[in-house]
Amino acid sequence: MTAPILRVADLTVEFTTGEDTVRAVSDVNLEVYPGRTLAVLGESGSGKSVTAQTVMGLLDTPPGRIVAGSVVFDGTDLLKAKEKVRRQVNGEGVAMVFQDALSALNPVYTVGHQIGELLRVRRGMSRAAARKRAIELMERVRIPAAARRVDDYPHQFSGGMRQRIMIALAVALNPRVLIADEPTTALDVTVQAQIMELLTDLQRENGMGLVLITHDLGVVAEVADDVAVMYAGRIVERGTVQELFASAAHPYTKGLLRSMPRPDREADELWAIPGAPPSLVRLPPGCAFQPRCDVAVELCSVQRPELTAVAAGRSSACHRREEVFHGRA
Amino acid sequence: MAERETVLEVDSLVRYFPIRTGLLQRHSGDVRALDGVSFTLGRGETLGIVGESGCGKSTLARTVVGLDKPTSGSVRYRGTDVHRASGSALRKLRRRVQIVLQDPYTSLNPRKTVRDLLTEPFEIHRDVLPGPKRLPRVKELMDLVGLNPDHLDRYPFQFSGGQRQRIGIARALALEPEVVVCDEPVSALDVSVQAQVVNLLRRLQRELGLSYLFIAHDLSVVRHISDRVAVMYLGKAVELGDRRDVYDRPGHPYTRALLEAVPIPEPDGRDTRRRTLLSGDPPSPVDPPSGCRFRTRCPKAQSLCAETEPLLRIGSAPASEVACHFPEGIPSSRGT
Numbered sequence: 278m279t280a281p282i283l284r285v286a287d288l289t290v291e292f293t294t295g296e297d298t299v300r301a302v303s304d305v306n307l308e309v310y311p312g313r314t315l316a317v318l319g320e321s322g323s324g325k326s327v328t329a330q331t332v333m334g335l336l337d338t339p340p341g342r343i344v345a346g347s348v349v350f351d352g353t354d355l356l357k358a359k360e361k362v363r364r365q366v367n368g369e370g371v372a373m374v375f376q377d378a379l380s381a382l383n384p385v386y387t388v389g390h391q392i393g394e395l396l397r398v399r400r401g402m403s404r405a406a407a408r409k410r411a412i413e414l415m416e417r418v419r420i421p422a423a424a425r426r427v428d429d430y431p432h433q434f435s436g437g438m439r440q441r442i443m444i445a446l447a448v449a450l451n452p453r454v455l456i457a458d459e460p461t462t463a464l465d466v467t468v469q470a471q472i473m474e475l476l477t478d479l480q481r482e483n484g485m486g487l488v489l490i491t492h493d494l495g496v497v498a499e500v501a502d503d504v505a506v507m508y509a510g511r512i513v514e515r516g517t518v519q520e521l522f523a524s525a526a527h528p529y530t531k532g533l534l535r536s537m538p539r540p541d542r543e544a545d546e547l548w549a550i551p552g553a554p555p556s557l558v559r560l561p562p563g564c565a566f567q568p569r570c571d572v573a574v575e576l577c578s579v580q581r582p583e584l585t586a587v588a589a590g591r592s593s594a595c596h597r598r599e600e601v602f603h604g605r606a
Numbered sequence: 607m608a609e610r611e612t613v614l615e616v617d618s619l620v621r622y623f624p625i626r627t628g629l630l631q632r633h634s635g636d637v638r639a640l641d642g643v644s645f646t647l648g649r650g651e652t653l654g655i656v657g658e659s660g661c662g663k664s665t666l667a668r669t670v671v672g673l674d675k676p677t678s679g680s681v682r683y684r685g686t687d688v689h690r691a692s693g694s695a696l697r698k699l700r701r702r703v704q705i706v707l708q709d710p711y712t713s714l715n716p717r718k719t720v721r722d723l724l725t726e727p728f729e730i731h732r733d734v735l736p737g738p739k740r741l742p743r744v745k746e747l748m749d750l751v752g753l754n755p756d757h758l759d760r761y762p763f764q765f766s767g768g769q770r771q772r773i774g775i776a777r778a779l780a781l782e783p784e785v786v787v788c789d790e791p792v793s794a795l796d797v798s799v800q801a802q803v804v805n806l807l808r809r810l811q812r813e814l815g816l817s818y819l820f821i822a823h824d825l826s827v828v829r830h831i832s833d834r835v836a837v838m839y840l841g842k843a844v845e846l847g848d849r850r851d852v853y854d855r856p857g858h859p860y861t862r863a864l865l866e867a868v869p870i871p872e873p874d875g876r877d878t879r880r881r882t883l884l885s886g887d888p889p890s891p892v893d894p895p896s897g898c899r900f901r902t903r904c905p906k907a908q909s910l911c912a913e914t915e916p917l918l919r920i921g922s923a924p925a926s927e928v929a930c931h932f933p934e935g936i937p938s939s940r941g942t
Binding site: 320321421435436437438465466467468469470471473474492493494497498499501518519522523529532533534536537538539541543546547548549551553554569 | 769799801805865871883885886888
């Protein structure tokens, strides 16, 4: 495999609200490779979106604070880079698609104006050239009658079409990495399938690295190459999508896979992970998953397990990772 | 399957929301949220309702329990018209048909304790249970839905999302209903918590003999919990049948496309999976297409589809009713 174009190393982010300091992201390591899709899988509060915001430089500080770590894009640490470099990288190096396109787009400008503005500022295009390019980009994300719709406002588009405009904006400067934060969560299932196909087609055409942030195991299984599973701010398991779905090495991943009902199969009773994800303000001692874990032992409530390899390209943060991985626990 | 006793009959239910525009608020059109939906629900049965946003499934939920009035058509619970009943018949009906809402964060009053929230139904229906027996019943309800009865005096914010949904379920069950309408009961919950609530609903159904109208956009959850399934599109039911028939042998092209769009949590074989991608989004319910409402996105549409509206009728599959001029004939299944 070639070198990663984006590498997040030992990232730790805290938030301070009132008296509490909460560690939203702890020791996160991620590598994004050209042409590959990395899925970051997690529930609410797992730290997946904070990680993405930090990479994009969108973290509000305060209340957020980057405690440690680096985000290296193409040899440059973005967390230490000058504002000018940072701005250059955003859009051309790394771009982002957000979940809620309606609030990410400016309601008082036409979509053509918004795409065009980006090209005028960043590429120095003339008004006419930017408009022409905006139409091309809208065609590229398969918006029907793009030439006519370029002068429409965001509210005149459906949810799926708005998400396409977000994607057009994100790919306008040909970024090398595209981060999509729950890009289809707000969409209906038939539209979700269209958007995922569009994203993977664009990735193939450009050789972009794609980071897909999601809670949906189905979406991960359909499009990811590599997967990082997050729980309570930490990566608890990593592996390629085939390996991870075939033999999970962390009880949380295993529990999630077992608890999913399927559209193509029937089951009598669903396996259910007991309890609920922990509050980051009151993390349990030891392993954060231990109170919900069906294979926890005494050690788990005393010592936090580190992310450790179980096989080539596979790692798990579990004291019983070997047994879980080999199906003996 | 033995014939079930019918508890709920929904007949040609229509709900239009008028659009008023201009200074004089002139009636300029209608949002046709529900446009002639009929089905029955048997005792102890779960009927799943699936469809995308704007198909009318939440309007259906609200209308069935009497929170909204239909423009025409009727809902009958054991022969009593939900929207025409009054006096003691209405009070009885309100007890017997209950609803569980989607969002456990907004559907519970944040200033009331669990004790207050669960006692309230007995204060409204005073004749159900005398005062001294209410507290034991509230504790029993908490136990029934898997909440610790010691937490009686906690407020909703002190519970997690899954626990809050359990409070919502306990409230719906307080007056011993026979029919429970569940409107997206798990979609606001974390993935790792959804299975707990689905299992709880199934256990309660078995123990209490409940009938569910289970409304959700998640096709996997609906398959898991339902006996029969109705697929809705733009205010109409386009397919209605036994769960297995609908999922394994979909008769309507929309059902098929909907099922094929659901991502499957199984990376093996993902590149060879059959997938008919629909183009565009569902049209506006203000001005639905003529004839078949699905025809503008349907890969099989012909001129007949624009002229004549297909009615729900028994198709080639044994039990499914399908509203399509050209229903799917060949049995299909997902995967390889």
